[in-house]
Amino acid sequence: MAAEKTRKIAFVGSECYPFVKTGGLGDVMYALPRALVSEGCEVRVFLPLYACIPKKYKEQMKYRGSFMMDLTLEGRTFFVGIMEMTLDGVTYDFIENREFFDWGNPYTGLWEDIPKYCYFSKAAPAVMNYLEWAPDVIHCHDWQTGLLPIYLRRKFQDTPVGKARSVLTIHNLRFQGICSIQHLKYWSGLPDDLFDYPILKQNEDEANMFKGGLAFADKITTVSETYAEEIQTPAYGETLDAHLRHHCPKLCGIVNGIDVEQWDPEKDKLLAEPYGTGDVLDKKKENKRALQEKLGLEQDGHKMVLGLISRLTDQKGLDLVDAIFPHLIDGNTQVIVLGTGDPRYENAFRYFESENKGSVCAYISYNEALAHQIYAGADALLVPSLFEPCGLTQLIAMRYGTVPIVRETGGLKDTVTPYDGSWSEGNGFTFTQYSAVKLLDAINNAKTVYFTDRWHWDEIVQRNMRKDVSWEASARKYLALYDEIIAWNDQKQEQPQEEKPEEK
Numbered sequence: 224m225a226a227e228k229t230r231k232i233a234f235v236g237s238e239c240y241p242f243v244k245t246g247g248l249g250d251v252m253y254a255l256p257r258a259l260v261s262e263g264c265e266v267r268v269f270l271p272l273y274a275c276i277p278k279k280y281k282e283q284m285k286y287r288g289s290f291m292m293d294l295t296l297e298g299r300t301f302f303v304g305i306m307e308m309t310l311d312g313v314t315y316d317f318i319e320n321r322e323f324f325d326w327g328n329p330y331t332g333l334w335e336d337i338p339k340y341c342y343f344s345k346a347a348p349a350v351m352n353y354l355e356w357a358p359d360v361i362h363c364h365d366w367q368t369g370l371l372p373i374y375l376r377r378k379f380q381d382t383p384v385g386k387a388r389s390v391l392t393i394h395n396l397r398f399q400g401i402c403s404i405q406h407l408k409y410w411s412g413l414p415d416d417l418f419d420y421p422i423l424k425q426n427e428d429e430a431n432m433f434k435g436g437l438a439f440a441d442k443i444t445t446v447s448e449t450y451a452e453e454i455q456t457p458a459y460g461e462t463l464d465a466h467l468r469h470h471c472p473k474l475c476g477i478v479n480g481i482d483v484e485q486w487d488p489e490k491d492k493l494l495a496e497p498y499g500t501g502d503v504l505d506k507k508k509e510n511k512r513a514l515q516e517k518l519g520l521e522q523d524g525h526k527m528v529l530g531l532i533s534r535l536t537d538q539k540g541l542d543l544v545d546a547i548f549p550h551l552i553d554g555n556t557q558v559i560v561l562g563t564g565d566p567r568y569e570n571a572f573r574y575f576e577s578e579n580k581g582s583v584c585a586y587i588s589y590n591e592a593l594a595h596q597i598y599a600g601a602d603a604l605l606v607p608s609l610f611e612p613c614g615l616t617q618l619i620a621m622r623y624g625t626v627p628i629v630r631e632t633g634g635l636k637d638t639v640t641p642y643d644g645s646w647s648e649g650n651g652f653t654f655t656q657y658s659a660v661k662l663l664d665a666i667n668n669a670k671t672v673y674f675t676d677r678w679h680w681d682e683i684v685q686r687n688m689r690k691d692v693s694w695e696a697s698a699r700k701y702l703a704l705y706d707e708i709i710a711w712n713d714q715k716q717e718q719p720q721e722e723k724p725e726e727k
């Protein structure tokens with residue numbers, strides 16, 4: 224029985240904390256394998272060996288071998304090196320090719336990223352064969368690994384790795400790996416019949432790597448139940464809503480957790496004062512003061528500190544924040560923004576800082592340590608996203624006793640229960656309609672409770688810290704999903720057909 228033997232699960236993705244992380248994908252690639260190892264799985268994570276991976280990790284890696292692999296329509300051969308290390312029971316195999324991975328941080332631009340991830344999606348199963356490690360399931364993540372389920376069925380079907388089942392997780396549907404058909408045909412080396420509408424074809428001129436992967440994967444998951452519903456609608460489907468409706472029998476949502484050891488306010492060495500549920504109310508004040516001092520804000524424990532930790536892009540609802548910013552600063556409130564991205568938002572927040580010295584800090588950078596300190600020192604965290612597949616910042620905030628103020632979309636809706644004015648319910652303040660006025664209303668509601676009903680506010684803080692935001696429950700859901708598809712092999716069932724005509 225599949226459920227009784229050790230399941231072998233391969234994770235393949237383009238980033239993974241602590242080696243390289245630009246967003247939530249990096250957190251999930253780190254935390255979910257660890258949670259699966261705790262459940263008794265054997266997990267290996269396959270990653271590109273980017274030049275930007277810190278030297279301290281590169282020094283721990285051991286050379287496991289190398290071979291040449293063909294890619295492109297011409298069958299050009301490319302070097303594939305394997306460097307390996309183990310961390311907390313998870314084995315990491317880094318795929319080395321200096322031509323593709325020696326520059327970028329890790330993404331450079333689609334023109335270069337398409338060849339890079341065609342190579343990676345083919346090299347990963349080739350490495351599994353080379354290592355004579357045949358997984359039961361290959362769990363792929365986002366468009367960068369979209370071609371892997373296709374290669375698995377069309378290039379590796381008669382090799383040991385070809386028996387593996389594939390899962391493709393959508394962490395963010397906005398990014399799909401779209402380029403000219405010619406470019407993808409050349410680099411992928413895949414045959415013409417796959418460049419048809421139900422699979423890789425996006426429109427007359429373009430191909431879409433994610434679309435093809437979604438067609439071929441045995442299961443599609445996304446990172447919350449609400450987002451799984453939303454992406455089947457034109458408003459959130461990013462042009463793939465019909466494709467996803469067609470494939471909805473194999474689509475489900477499993478909400479992300481966070482690694483509760485990585486994010487543990489009681490043991491967090493980056494904090495001025497670590498704390499638990501028992502002393503959060505006192506210690507949070509000390510963390511707030513330390514944060515205010517570090518960022519040059521007025522040191523006053525009575526001010527309400529609003530934090531925002533985010534990629535600065537349209538997705539994150541920053542146009543709403545931009546629109547209401549002047550109304551946030553009222554003499555009792557401070558705002559701290561940590562983020563980098565669209566220059567339009569970077570400059571807007573710099574401007575607000577210059578206009579409100581001592582009350583506003585715009586820290587335009589990526590800074591892991593400061594993120595921890597803001598989660599601990601802020602009173603509330605803003606996450607007013609236009610769309611949010613799951614969102615991790617609201618989960619981390621709750622773990623640190625910080626109250627999220629979120630728009631009810633995707634995973635934000637699934638993880639933050641609105642405060643209803645009672646002492647027993649609610650984790651944060653929410654709004655539904657994508658509107659600056661509604662965001663301002665939600666913030667003002669939070670301020671009212673903070674300044675006039677502190678007893679209830681403190682209840683929310685402590686309730687949030689007790690909320691289970693770990694991976695445990697979700698890891699079990701992934702296990703059930705893996706078992707379902709592993710059983711197909713035992714039952715000699717065929718993969719559901721992917722090439723039926725699809726609704727338009």
Ligand code: ADP
Nearest residue numbers: 246247533561562588589590591594614615616
């Ligand atoms: P997304 O993946 O869309 O960027 P998530 O909420 O899923 O958003 O994950 C964001 C992750 O990246 C969180 O761990 C958050 O703390 C971290 N993060 C985002 N911006 C920064 C930043 N400027 N500095 C440090 N950490 C950041």
